Amino acid sequence: MSRPIRVLVAKVGLDGHDRGAKVIATALRDAGMEVIYTGLRQTPEMVVNAALQEDVDAIGISILSGAHNTVFPKILQLLKEKKMDDVLLTGGGIIPEGDMKTLNEMGVGKLFPPETRTTDIADYIKNWVKENRSF
Numbered sequence: 001m002s003r004p005i006r007v008l009v010a011k012v013g014l015d016g017h018d019r020g021a022k023v024i025a026t027a028l029r030d031a032g033m034e035v036i037y038t039g040l041r042q043t044p045e046m047v048v049n050a051a052l053q054e055d056v057d058a059i060g061i062s063i064l065s066g067a068h069n070t071v072f073p074k075i076l077q078l079l080k081e082k083k084m085d086d087v088l089l090t091g092g093g094i095i096p097e098g099d100m101k102t103l104n105e106m107g108v109g110k111l112f113p114p115e116t117r118t119t120d121i122a123d124y125i126k127n128w129v130k131e132n133r134s135f
Contacts (some may be wrong), residue, residue, distance in 0.1 A: 003034075004032055004033055004034045005032075005033045005034070005057050005058070005125060005126060005129050006033070006034045006035075006036070006054060006055060006056040006057050006058075007028050007033050007034070007035050007036070007056060007057065007058045007059070007060055007125060008035075008036045008037075008038065008047065008050055008051045008054060008056045008058070008059045008060070009021050009024055009025045009028070009035055009036070009037045009038070009060045009062065010037075010038040010042045010046075010047045010050075010059065010060070010061055010062070011038070011039070011040045011041065011042060011061075011062050011063075012042050012043065012044060012047060012061055012063065012067070012071045012075075013041070013042075013043075013063075013065050013067050013071060014041065014065060015040075015062075015063060015064050015065035015067075016040055016041075017064050018039075018040055018062070020062050020064075020092075020093065020114070021037065021060075021062035022037070023118065024060060024062065024092075024118060024121060025037045027118030027119075027121070027122060028060075028118075028121070028122055028125070031118075031119070031122035031126070033122070033125070033126075036050065036054050036056065038050055044071060044074040044075045044078055045078060047059060047061070047075060048075060048078040048079055048082060048084070051079075051084065051087060052082055052084060056087060057087065057088065057125075057129045057133050058087065058088035058089075058090060058109075058125050058128070058129065059075065059079075059087060059088065059089050059090070059091075060090050060091050060092075060121075060125075061075070061089070061090075061091035061092075061093075062091060062092060062093050063091060063092075063093040063094070063095065064093045064094045066094070068091075068093070068095045068099060068103065069099055069102075069103070072089065072091070072103050072106070072108045073103075073106060075089055076089060076106060076107050076108065086132060086133055088109045088125065088128050088129065088132070089107070089108050089109055090108070090109035090110055090111065090112075090121075090124070090125065090128075091108075091111055091112070092111055092112030092113065092114075092116060092121070093113075093114070094113075094114070095111055095113070109124075109128060110124055
């Protein structure tokens with residue numbers, strides 16, 4: 001029997017609105033995943049270190065602050081430095097479509113706008129892990 005998918009959900013920077021992150025964390029848990037929620041005001045370094053310590057399959061960043069073009073590339077860089085290239089970096093929040101496309105081209109997984117069904121997010125993570133990680 002394989003272990004459950006492990007997902008780290010994080011809020012990076014000064015963005016203090018975490019209701020969406022908590023909703024996602026609960027939905028992923030309800031979908032059978034093991035979820036680690038880091039809480040508010042994390043740095044990219046804190047997120048990647050927690051992901052490494054917790055041996056996660058995916059990192060989900062909730063971002064509403066407009067800092068997505070700084071946060072996601074920094075986390076990607078840290079994941080590469082720690083040789084964690086097989087960890088999905090995904091997320092959602094207030095991210096313009098053009099920025100989503102640019103971040104996707106850099107290596108960030110699918111990004112989800114507000115109003116996305118939580119089952120769509122859970123399905124995306126499950127499918128990505130099934131295709132990209134081996135247990």
